[in-house]
Amino acid sequence: QAKHRGSGDSVVFDPESDRRVRAKRESVDSVYAALARREFVLHYQPKVDLKLKRVVGAEALIRWRHPERGLLLPGAFLPAIEDDRVMIALGNWVIGEALEQMQRWHEQGLDLSLSVNITAQHLLAPDFLSGLRQLLLACSGPTTSRLEIEVLESSHIEDAAKVEQIIVACRELGVGFALDDFGTGYSSLAYLRRLSADTLKIDQSFVSRMLDDPSDLAIVSGVIGLAAAFQRRLVAEGVETIAQARRLLRLGCHLVQGYGIARPMPAEAIPAWVASWPDAAWLAIDEDDEPT
Ligand code: C2E
Numbered sequence: 001q002a003k004h005r006g007s008g009d010s011v012v013f014d015p016e017s018d019r020r021v022r023a024k025r026e027s028v029d030s031v032y033a034a035l036a037r038r039e040f041v042l043h044y045q046p047k048v049d050l051k052l053k054r055v056v057g058a059e060a061l062i063r064w065r066h067p068e069r070g071l072l073l074p075g076a077f078l079p080a081i082e083d084d085r086v087m088i089a090l091g092n093w094v095i096g097e098a099l100e101q102m103q104r105w106h107e108q109g110l111d112l113s114l115s116v117n118i119t120a121q122h123l124l125a126p127d128f129l130s131g132l133r134q135l136l137l138a139c140s141g142p143t144t145s146r147l148e149i150e151v152l153e154s155s156h157i158e159d160a161a162k163v164e165q166i167i168v169a170c171r172e173l174g175v176g177f178a179l180d181d182f183g184t185g186y187s188s189l190a191y192l193r194r195l196s197a198d199t200l201k202i203d204q205s206f207v208s209r210m211l212d213d214p215s216d217l218a219i220v221s222g223v224i225g226l227a228a229a230f231q232r233r234l235v236a237e238g239v240e241t242i243a244q245a246r247r248l249l250r251l252g253c254h255l256v257q258g259y260g261i262a263r264p265m266p267a268e269a270i271p272a273w274v275a276s277w278p279d280a281a282w283l284a285i286d287e288d289d290e291p292t
């Protein structure tokens with residue numbers, strides 16, 4: 001609607017910005033409504049240790065069971081959520097749900113660490129730590145399993161000193177911290193130096209091309225060396241083939257995640273999958289002398 005302020009300083013009606021404001025409000029409302037209707041669900045992708053041949057944990061990945069559009073992947077709805085408060089509400093739901101799931105698995109005799117993805121905005125929100133503390137208290141969780149927070153390395157962590165404070169506080173709460181998609185941002189090395197994150201997750205784009213492209217192989221082996229020098233845990237994501245896994249293992253990276261091991265799956269499918277891993281092919285991965 002056109003508005004007129006004093007002194008003839010008029011604001012002209014702009015249908016485009018009006019449309020954008022309305023679209024944003026609708027997206028905010030629809031996410032809150034979907035939270036209330038319990039339409040969000042977490043799928044879990046196992047993370048395995050190739051050396052110990054053990055499932056060590058899983059990453060929680062959000063999906064939206066949309067009543068009209070079907071099961072939506074995060075890429076189909078997260079980028080449209082521009083409102084920080086909605087992302088925080090969603091992020092807190094993800095943390096709470098992941099903690100409850102960790103507890104349910106623990107009761108079934110399954111101790112898995114769980115990673116959750118959190119935006120840098122959420123992490124830097126003033127009440128992030130008090131919210132996290134409350135969620136941890138609300139869950140009489142197991143002590144052997146751990147929650148780990150993943151933040152995109154590319155998410156312009158503007159205030160590194162503040163982020164470092166939060167990482168330290170998380171550690172005091174027993175919560176781990178990972179830099180996700182490591183190597184895709186502009187400041188990977190600066191973050192590595194300034195942030196005491198326990199884990200680096202090397203981005204899947206490097207892993208997927210490492211056997212074909214010498215540059216990607218150099219980046220992967222370089223990051224493996226960096227992680228060792230800085231005493232960080234390294235997880236390779238996007239492992240799709242046994243050949244990639246074998247090469248990673250030989251380069252010194254033994255924690256992996258990827259479609260080649262398992263796709264993300266509903267929580268109910270995890271116990272049977274864990275019981276069945278490793279099959280013969282994965283069991284023999286380091287005994288194999290095939291040239292890579
Ligand atoms: P991410 O945290 O880097 O998660 C890995 C993504 O790669 C997941 O996609 C996973 O399904 C996919 N992936 C795993 N293994 C393979 C593989 O071998 N090959 C290929 N091509 N892809 C693989 P997904 O579930 O669509 O999630 C995409 C991104 O959305 C995530 O990337 C993460 O940044 C974000 N995301 C997911 N869940 C949440 C959440 O609960 N909150 C927030 N803020 N972001 C989330």
Ligand code: MG
Nearest residue numbers: 059117150180
């Ligand atoms: Mg992640």
Ligand code: MG
Nearest residue numbers: 180181201237
């Ligand atoms: Mg990632």
Ligand code: MG
Nearest residue numbers: 180181203204
């Ligand atoms: Mg990613």
